[in-house]
Structures are given as structure tokens and as C-alpha cells.
Amino acid sequence: MGVDLDQVEKEVLDAQEVADDQGNNVRALKAAVKAGEATKAQLNEAIALLKKLKADLDVKRKAFDEAVGGGSKASSVNKEAFRQALQNVLLSRCFLINSFAIYGGVAGLFDYGPPGCAIKANIQSYWKRHFVLEENMLEVEASAVTPEPVLKASGHVERFTDFMVKDKVTGECHRADHLLEDKLKALLANPLEGGKRREIEDVLARLDELGAEELGTQIAKYECKAPETGNEISDPYPFNLMFATSIGPRGDTKGYLRPETAQGIFVNFPRLLNYNGMKLPFAAAQLGQSFRNEISPKQGILRVREFTQAEIEHFVDPDHKDHPKFAKVADLEMLLFSREKQVGAVKKPVLMRLGDALAQGILENETIAYFIGRVFTFMTAVGIDPNRMRFRQHLQHEMAHYACDCWDCEVECSYGWMECVGIADRSAFDLKCHAEASKKEMTAWIAYDKPKFVEELVVEPISKFIGKTFKKDAKTVTSALKTMTEENALGLKAALDAEGEASLKAFCGGGDFKITKEMVRIERETKKVSGKFITPGVIEPSFGIGRVLYCMLEHCYYVRQEEDAKEEDKKTVFRFTPLVAPTKVTVFPLLQREEFNAVCRKLCDSLIDSGLSTLMDVTGTTIGKRYARTDEIGVPFAVTVDHDTLQDNTATLRERDTTSQVRVGLEDLPGVVRDLVNMRTTWEEVQRRFPSQGGAEGGKEKGGAAGDYSLRCP
Structure with missing residues (x-):
């Protein structure tokens, strides 16, 4: 049975009131003892009762913290410690680099170091395979510099805004909805009287659909102040997020860095339709950089000013949005957070089959349901925990004015639920706008x-x-x-x-x-x-690659617990799937001898020839430390060349997460590792095929569950 939060909250407030009254009584008795109007024994008795009441309050407060879960202060501290520990690894192992750091850096700009760059490339490569190749999409690469008339027609010049407030003293700018969100979440972390909790939860649920006036009303109601300074803030006002630029040497042609990749597909629709034999439906895809001048970028690479976006525009007859491959995803189960559930009393997503959601009218058509299923399988394949992923439907007034329906794939991380993918039914809005502005045909012929x-x-x-x-x-x-x-x-x-x-x-x-x-x-x-x-309608799945990557990093990162290990000896690990791991296999000579190194070099050549990214580690440190070093950058497999290799041409193959080992022939190793990386076989199957090899690690390590913040160490 679930916890009755209202009852737990009431018990905390009642216990607090009783403890406060007793505290006032103790203070009154202290004054009375000094005046000779009460005895010391009476005061001691009152103090003992106060201690008992405070102990009871602490118990009830802990129960409340457990009931509110992610909103509790203890959980917040754990998440902050985990996040800092992860950031330390990402920076120290060069996954990420603060852009222009030697000049002090710029907020909202990050560089990817070698392992980060490799992971990002692997995610993008799999995105192309999963969508562009498997769905026979038309891939394009459009210009990032966009003339103003294009973005005027699409509505970006007028409406691509966020609401901003300013610190009235310092002039510092802040995003208005983020300030309100932080204040409301802080309030929810404490017991609230009456229906205030429900009221705050309703405001949070509707946050994305608040206009400037209502947003300002809520900011004033909850007394939001400028962070850090605590100063008064201005009323919210719109701020356009696009970077303006000029095109040409005279600077008289105004343009912008594109805020999304989609418009480059829409303006090329006639040529793409012609390339596709004038037939609908078809999909076009683009993967490239987009730019948004974020008001106050925080949260690492989750909110940045330059980012990689992967977008699909599926053009379809608006009257026929069925999909021939929907049956392939109909049985997938995932957490769906419908509009109805978000505004209801119990604001929780429901685990459902896509087929059932379509039959019940929760999902409007087969095409949007099909892409939700394909997004789900993509996200799980790259390492997102399906239990910490949900698909949330936009509220009615949250959707863009032209959209028929929209669902966000949200992933839980230490910052809360983060939108990583949007799946929107954009209707025929974009093509109609560009047709009207350009006076060019944006239609398709549909044969009966x-x-x-x-x-x-x-x-x-x-x-x-x-x-x-x-x-x-x-x-x-x-x-x-x-x-x-x-x-x-x-x-x-x-x-x-x-x-x-x-x-x-x-x-x-x-x-x-x-x-x-x-x-x-x-x-x-x-x-x-x-x-x-007809003017085709558009179903658009839009991916923020950096957000997917960061959430995957959090879900894969953990601290390996060893029996009797000291705090400084705990080992951090990235449990990357072989699909996205930056390096697939490392090769170690057990000892620094030329005969071992020669075998390692030859083996590395064979692995690289098989298309596997490979590292050879010939440092003089122990094999255990070398294993730990590669575990920390998520290398899934390691090969060790030892004395037996010189005798029987076999080597030890180690799997990162179980730390178990098998003995495999040198000729077989490239094929075995390649099948593991391409997920054509499993480690369990490899263990059945090849003899087990005892290792120095001795099976003493226990992997902490990814996502359990209590298992993280800063």
C-alpha cells in the first residue's frame, strides 16, 4: 500500500506545533525559576518532555522525507554529491572540457574530449542506423546560417522566446520559470498546511503553459527572489533565444544561427518529394548543430548554447496517419504520463502497452505511437534505464499553437526529469507558412x-x-x-x-x-x-543528443563496492553498453617484456582490422590498476597477454561489469569481441563456449545499481 502523504504531513505539522508549544512552556518556566515562581524540578520535567517531543518530531520528519522521495533534503544532498562525483570523473578523464577555460570559460559552452567525442559519435552513428537506415529516411545536411525571411515565416522571429526576469539591483538575468520551479520544489520539501501541497503541485504541472502575466502572478505569490543575492526581480518579459548575425560583407542581409535543424528540411520539401518519386509518406532526417542564446545556462551539457540536434520530419497525408509497421512496437510497455494523469489528483505515469494506449485514445494515431516505440527502443539500446524514462504528453496550452499532439521522452537524472526527445504532430503548419511566404508550391499529389x-x-x-x-x-x-x-x-x-x-x-x-x-x-x-x-502533415521526433548522452552517463555511472575496501580504494565504473562505449577493448601485456608487447601489437592490429576501437596499455602498473583505469572510462572488454599466451596462443578476455574472465584463442578473439560489441552474442554465451579463467579480482567486487545515489561517492 502507498503512503498517505496528507496524513504523514499532518502528523509532522501537529508534532511541530506541540513541540513549539512545549518550547514556549520551557522558556516561561526558566523565567519563573529565576523569579522564584517555579521549581527546578518542574523545569527539568518540562525539558525532558520537550526532548521527547523533538525526538518524536524527528521520527515523523524522516517518514515525511521518505514519503516525498526526490523532494527531500537528504535526497537532494545525495544527488548533489553524486553529481559532483560524476563531474569530477568527466573532467579528470577528459570526457568533457569547459570551452575556452584558459580564458575563464563561457557559460553554456562545452567541448567534448576524446572519450566524450567517441561516445557522442557512437550515439549519432546508432541514431542513423536505427532511424535513417532502418526506416529508409532521406538524410540531408542544411546550412546553419539561416536568412531572416525563413525564420520569420516559421514564426521563430516573433515567438521563439523564453520569459526572463532581471535582478533589480545587479541587472543579472534569470529564466523566470526556472526560478519559480526551484522555489516551488523547495517548498514541497517541507510539510505544508491544508491544500497548499496540491495547489503547488498543480502549478508545477502547468509550469510550461504559463504566459507572462500568470507567471508573474505566481512569482509574486510565492515571493521568488534573485538567486544568490536575494534581491527583488522584475516582471517576466519575453527574450528571443536566437543568435542574430549578418550575411555578406556589407552586412545588409540579416540572418540567424538556426535554433533548430527542422527548417532546413521543410524548405527543401519539394526537392525531397521529387527525389522520393513524388510519393507519400516519407521521412527526411538531419543531424547537426543548433544554437540558442540561453538566458542562464546551468545543468552542465543539459542546457547549452550550442548543441547537436537530430530531427526527423515524417511527411504524411493528414487524413491517413496509420503506420504499416506499428504492429512491431504495439506490445512495447513503457511509462506514459498522459495529460489527464498530469492534472489529476495522483500525478503519476502509468505503465502501458502502446497498443492499449492507442486503443484507449491516449495516443492519437499510429504514426506518433510508432515513433514513440522507436524512440523507446533507441534510448534503451544506448543505455537509458527504462524504469527512469517516461513519455509525457504536453498539456493543452503547453503545445505550440500549430501542434495536434506532442509527447516528450523525459529521463530522470540528478537534476530531475529532463526532456531528451520531443515527438510532435506539427500538422501542416510549417509547409503552409513557407508556401505562403515564398509563393512556392509545398503540396503533394495523393492518388485515390x-x-x-x-x-x-x-x-x-x-x-x-x-x-x-x-x-x-x-x-x-x-x-x-x-x-x-x-x-x-x-x-x-x-x-x-x-x-x-x-x-x-x-x-x-x-x-x-x-x-x-x-x-x-x-x-x-x-x-x-x-x-x-494536399499539404502534408508532419510527425517530428526531435532529439537533443547532448541530453541523451548526459542522462546515459548518469545511468551508467556507479561506484564498485569491494569487500573491506577503504574509501580511497573504491573504484568508479561506467557501465556503457558496447554500442556506445568510447573504446571497445583494451589489450594489456601482463609484464613489460618485448615478447609480450610483440603479441599485444599484433593482436591490436587484428582487433582494429575488425573495426574495433582498441587501446594498448603498456604502463608498468599492476594489471588490477590497469583494469580499474579502463573501467573508469567504460571499456567493456579487456585482453591480457601472459606467459600461457606464449605457449598455447590463448589470452584472458575479461568482461567489465561481472569482472569474470575466460580463455580465448588469439585467432578467435577479434571475432568474439566483435560479436559481443555488435550484440550478436552475450557474455553468458561466451562463458559457455570458452573455459573460465580465475582472475586476481577474485569476484569480490559488487556493482552498485546505476541510479542509486546512495552508492555514489564524491
């Missing part, structure tokens, strides 16, 4: 399965009579007749049938031209139609 017979009203100007009568105005009259609405055309026909002539101005404006019955034919005709032109 069978021709249809439809009745149409035909308005046919008779040129010889119009030209003879109106001469230079003939073109104006003809154009006016062709562009008439059906209602006006029928009105004109009725007038001509009744009177034989009519004023064109009465039915479509323009010049006062007298039209006679012989000048135009207006009739209903039945036509055979084989298809129609």
Missing part, C-alpha cells in the same frame, strides 16, 4: 485507390466575347470570373438567367463591368478525379 466521380461547378469565361467587349480590361474580367467563390458564381448565373446581363461588381468586387450571358458558362459537371493535391 479508385477514381472518384465528383460534381464540380465550372466557371468558363468565353474569351472571344470578353475580348471583343472589354479589350484591355479583358484579362481583369477573366481573372475575376475564374476566382469567384461558388456562392458568387451561382448568384451570377441566376442573375444572367433572369436578366440576360449582370454587374460583375455585385458578385466579386473590382470594376463595374457589365457581363452578358454569352460571356461566361457556369454549369455543374460530373468529373472523374484520380487524386488530389
